[in-house]
Amino acid sequence: MNFCPSCGAKLARRIPEGDHLPRFVCDGCQTIHYENPKLIAGCVPESGGRILLCRRAIEPRRGYWTVPAGFMENGETLQQAAARECHEEALARVGIEDPCAIVHVLHAHQVHVLFRATLADGSFGVGVESLEVALYDERDIPWPEIAFPSIEFTLRRYFEDRARGRRELHFTTFERPPRGG
Ligand SMILES: [Zn+2]
DSSP, X not given: OOBOTTTOOBEEEEOOTTOSSOXXXXXXTOOEEOOOOEEEEEXXXXXXXEEEEEEESSSXXXXXXXXXXXXXXXXXXXXXHHHHHHHHHHOOOEEEEEEEEEEEEGGGTXXXXXXXXXXXXXXOOOXXXXXXXXXXXXXXXXXXXXXXXHHHHHHHHHHHHHHHTOOOXXXXXXXXXXXXX
16 A cells, blocks of 8 residues: 555555554544455355355466355345355355354455355356356365365365264464465
């Protein structure tokens, strides 16, 4: 951030009085522009025992597989965001259920919240942000081609829980990007 979104003046980076972290501070209008983590909402859509995966048409990780997920918008709930992303990326309607994983991605300044979900009518397609969309049996999941550690974590916990007939909420933290990622 170089210029103030409020007044256009050049911003300084310093610790404001009474604060403990450096912030972007505007000496024109005195606004302090805080930077906070962004929320990513997504789901693991299941249909007939198989999981819907999307192959990404956009960076980062173009060509790699993920479950539908994306940035939450103002004015929507986590569940609405997860359902919307699924419709955008996989042209699929889902019933969002309970949360499966909350992943702190510290290096990306993001928190990922992934829900269990069921495909409403089994239909899906290829959204504009996807190269390909497909239903996968657990044994066929392309693990080396899963786009993000948070998604791999979520899928592994999902299948473990499913095998044991339970539904837990799992937490983890990634502090730095994966090698090559
Ligand atoms: Zn300003």
